[in-house]
Amino acid sequence: GVTSRWHTKKLPRKTHKGLRKVACIGAWHPSRVSFTVARAGQKGYHHRTEMNKKIYRIGQ
Structure with a gap:
């Protein structure tokens, strides 16, 4: 809420x-x-993390 976000009284x-x-x-x-x-x-600012993706090929 506003109290935790902006530290208001x-x-x-x-x-x-x-x-x-x-x-x-x-x-x-x-x-x-x-x-x-x-x-x-x-x-x-939140980052969405992608985990457990299969790597098929790495380009040159």
Whole structure:
């Protein structure tokens, strides 16, 4: 989530609907979420590894 990805503060214990969130994601206007606001999503760049492939021929 946003807490582990961007290291934001956890909300207080009495928070309704989740603690590990961002309390304010922007002003009323402009009525869009800015790209600078910390949001949840993919953390890091992941490499997919291919294992146990048969090698039939190695080129020159």
